[in-house]
Amino acid sequence: SDPKAFTDIDVTFRNVEMSKLTPYSGKFAGREIDSGKLSADLEYKIVDGELAGDNRIVVERLVLGQKVESPDAVNLPLDLAVALLEDSNGVIELGLPVQGDLDSPQFSFGALVGKAILNLLTKIVTSPFRALAALIPGSGEESFKQVAFEPGRAELPPPQREKLARLADVLKRRPQLKLLIQGGYNPESDGAALRTASLGRDLSARLGEKPAPEADPAPVDYSSPETVKTLEAMFSERFGADALRGLKAELFPPEGASRDQGRRGPAAKESPAARGRGVEDPGQLSKLLFNRLQAVEPIPEAALTRLAEARARAVFAELSQAHGVATERLGIHPPAALESDPAAELALESMR
Numbered sequence: 001s002d003p004k005a006f007t008d009i010d011v012t013f014r015n016v017e018m019s020k021l022t023p024y025s026g027k028f029a030g031r032e033i034d035s036g037k038l039s040a041d042l043e044y045k046i047v048d049g050e051l052a053g054d055n056r057i058v059v060e061r062l063v064l065g066q067k068v069e070s071p072d073a074v075n076l077p078l079d080l081a082v083a084l085l086e087d088s089n090g091v092i093e094l095g096l097p098v099q100g101d102l103d104s105p106q107f108s109f110g111a112l113v114g115k116a117i118l119n120l121l122t123k124i125v126t127s128p129f130r131a132l133a134a135l136i137p138g139s140g141e142e143s144f145k146q147v148a149f150e151p152g153r154a155e156l157p158p159p160q161r162e163k164l165a166r167l168a169d170v171l172k173r174r175p176q177l178k179l180l181i182q183g184g185y186n187p188e189s190d191g192a193a194l195r196t197a198s199l200g201r202d203l204s205a206r207l208g209e210k211p212a213p214e215a216d217p218a219p220v221d222y223s224s225p226e227t228v229k230t231l232e233a234m235f236s237e238r239f240g241a242d243a244l245r246g247l248k249a250e251l252f253p254p255e256g257a258s259r260d261q262g263r264r265g266p267a268a269k270e271s272p273a274a275r276g277r278g279v280e281d282p283g284q285l286s287k288l289l290f291n292r293l294q295a296v297e298p299i300p301e302a303a304l305t306r307l308a309e310a311r312a313r314a315v316f317a318e319l320s321q322a323h324g325v326a327t328e329r330l331g332i333h334p335p336a337a338l339e340s341d342p343a344a345e346l347a348l349e350s351m352r
Helices: 018-029 078-085 109-126 128-133 141-145 158-173 187-206 225-239 241-251 266-270 284-296 303-322
Strands: 006-017 031-047 050-067 091-101 146-148 177-185 330-337 343-350
Touching (some): 018 050, 078 109, 078 343, 109 128, 128 158, 128 343, 141 343, 158 177, 158 303, 177 303, 187 225, 187 284, 225 241, 241 284, 303 330
Parallel strands (some): 177 330
Antiparallel strands (some): 031 050, 177 343
């Protein structure tokens, strides 16, 4: 009979010492194998020259050895791949389906299996958080890549605490993984929030309140006469009395003057047209003064990096203190500016 017409093959291996596979791992993976046990259940069917195979592979206590120079070796972080695949018992379970045409001149069984393994490892190490998320139903790749923060703040919002609880769970399932945390800041949104908070504390202090240096200031009562008076004084100190008179003239044109007369600069953009001598919003002037002062409020040059560092420490503390992740499995990278919303960026590496 023709084996290409129909063949059904089942092969089983148990507890093969993987150090014997070093000649192959060195050639194609660029690493020696120091130790490990391999078991496999291989099922292949051939129908009319088409091969379909299902490889169920179990690797126990795999330890990779030193690097081997080989022109055929793939350039992949294999230690990370092993850490992503190995469970808390040191076991890796893989399912590798393969397909091929036996009549193709390029057919090679070894190349077919090797390509399946290479594709699997490439997928894992290029999207490591997707591999982690797959361990928890309903999680997505993006959910573990970043921890989001509100502008100007380093406190973890409740949804992010829940995310870190899930992340801690999968880290415990993959004990050879180390999580790297990089606090980030957005110069625009974080800078605006820090300037608003700084100005708010200064205003509160001038109104006789005593906020702590880093505490959130009390909400501004824009309609309060005391607030208006204090903001006018602060504006005059910063820009001069003439600038304050000009701003008021723009907001409250003299009776009989054209509503558009004298409306120049940013004040015209930031306030609605005045109606006669009255203003519908009693806090309009104080809001405009506050916004003008906020735009130029000085903040220390290092304030943004300190904010990013505080975010990284918050993630570190949540994982280690609230969820019991060992501190040696966590690392903090220097802060970085982000173009995206404020966040702490996460990355993975192998403990080995």
